[in-house]
């Protein structure tokens with residue numbers, strides 16, 4: 001699937017998301033997210049790669065960040081352990097339940113995280129939000145830990161050029177300095193096509209992870 005099609009799919013899902021928010025049915029989107037967790041067992045984190053409205057608005061945020069030269073390669077130290085992603089997940093669930101039970105209000109949790117994702121990506125590389133903050137991504141990572149189908153690197157043809165590393169939004173592909181071969185970590189891979197698109201040797205494949 002080429003980049004244009006992925007953009008069309010992303011915009012279509014973003015439109016569906018906006019429509020559901022406007023008609024006051026955010027729980028339909030959350031149900032879709034729940035379904036995507038089951039799909040992640042088989043096909044990996046396709047929600048993150050194709051559907052997530054947070055990820056969709058992070059694209060323009062990264063563009064602006066680069067344009068204004070305010071993007072940094074650094075990761076805030078306090079986030080680097082990954083613990084805060086779990087705290088944000090627990091906090092999101094707790095706040096949704098409290099607002100619903102005590103105040104009879106549906107907390108707009110996804111729009112809140114869209115705003116956070118946008119602001120964080122104005123300053124930091126996308127993988128900081130994807131891997132260390134996003135509560136939705138944290139759950140996707142559990143279900144997409146060992147998907148049946150996933151992106152894989154053909155070690156025979158990989159030349160270790162690192163182009164895929166630079167193109168990956170979630171820091172999921174790394175080239176070993178010893179073997180000079182790339183390897184993908186499935187639980188943080190969004191199953192997008194960025195690495196595949198730039199690989200000069202056609203070494204990135206999407207197939208049965210057990211093969």
Ligand code: SF4
Nearest residue numbers: 158159161162164199
């Ligand atoms: S872009 Fe392709 S050849 Fe280059 S390191 Fe990545 S997988 Fe290997």
Ligand code: SF4
Nearest residue numbers: 168189190192194195
């Ligand atoms: S490893 Fe490739 S498919 Fe996975 S998130 Fe990175 S660029 Fe996308």
